[in-house]
């Protein structure tokens with residue numbers, strides 16, 4: 497049994513919070529650059545150029561890319577041959593606290609949804625833990641801003657609604673989101689599972705590298721088709737018109753019940769951040 | 776590109792057209808959801824606001840903490856529509872401009888037309904770049920709100936787009952329609 501100390505978890509989470517907020521993942525950067533050079537509508541291209549410059553300034557000057565440094569969503573794949581010495585969840589929260597306080601990130605979490613008093617250190621994190629084979633721990637911190645999170649939606653469609661129902665729901669979600677989630681967006685779509693699983697799939701779909709597609713060819717085609725349709729809405733960068741409404745769209749699918757067709761769309765923005773480390 | 780200095784006169788506001796790119800200098804105040812609710816309760820109780828809003832511009836923003844040696848951390852706009860229910864009351868109090876991101880509801884647009892006010896879009900998410908356009912930050916009140924406290928910012932040529940002008944023209948609808956016609 498391999499031992500990993502809670503202190504190491506804390507240190508790693510703290511570092512990942514800061515890194516994710518300053519350095520946009522390479523695939524998202526590449527997609528932004530690509531969009532800026534291929535956008536045909538001049539006002540939209542000007543906006544994309546500013547976004548490209550912003551990403552560079554954040555990286556060079558160690559500044560957060562966006563002022564909404566998000567809630568810290570932490571994905572942990574814990575190898576079943578690992579023994580964590582200490583309290584795992586407490587270690588993650590402490591990592592978030594240190595990352596956000598010492599890293600000068602914004603504290604955007606309130607302790608209670610109705611009383612709304614800021615916790616002052618961006619804790620607690622939202623933690624998704626999976627037990628996996630092996631003796632490693634993989635930690636991913638994905639800070640999520642709520643300008644885009646607020647535009648996310650979930651529907652329990654009927655099986656009869658089928659793929660057409662899924663497409664209509666995704667496009668309706670994008671139209672309702674409009675300019676709010678700082679387009680160009682990144683979209684994560686979950687299909688199947690149950691109510692809570694489909695939402696988590698949609699969130700995980702945001703972390704699939706933008707240059708990859710679904711391993712199932714029919715889903716890969718659906719991703720392409722939806723991306724093209726979203727980029728024909730005309731919403732464009734910041735909702736001010738243009739081709740580049742969405743930088744990438746991924747689907748994750750899972751088995752579901754004979755009576756249901758759950759679908760969830762997690763809307764994200766051009767600052768789709770995540771940083772990973774394997775311990 | 777047109778350059779403006781806040782606070783803005785009614786004439787300033789009336790001269791702007793939706794879709795126009797401008798550079799804003801001068802003084803603006805940050806206020807988000809919680810500060811708007813507090814301002815509304817002060818108004819309901821007949822008490823004075825922390826800032827006289829006549830001619831002022833409110834920026835819907837909550838920056839990251841200020842690093843040493845800099846005037847401000849990363850700062851960009853938050854979604855404006857969340858402030859829609861409280862905005863008409865502030866426009867009645869003389870508020871001349873707002874900076875945020877995303878569309879506004881019809882009640883806000885109507886109140887903007889009535890009072891001669893303008894709504895600017897800042898580039899959402901370009902917060903590291905926009906920090907270089909802020910030369911000073913002072914917390915004015917409600918420090919307990921953390922990132923949501925009311926702050927006075929001194930701006931130097933912050934790039935903005937006139938999103939909705941004082942005539943009610945909407946750059947979102949106009950821009951999208953224009954792109955779709957050119958794309959056909």
Ligand code: SF4
Pocket residue numbers: 562563564565640641642643644676677678764765766767851852853899900901
């Ligand atoms: S939607 Fe994204 S880019 Fe826009 S403010 Fe939120 S985190 Fe930043």
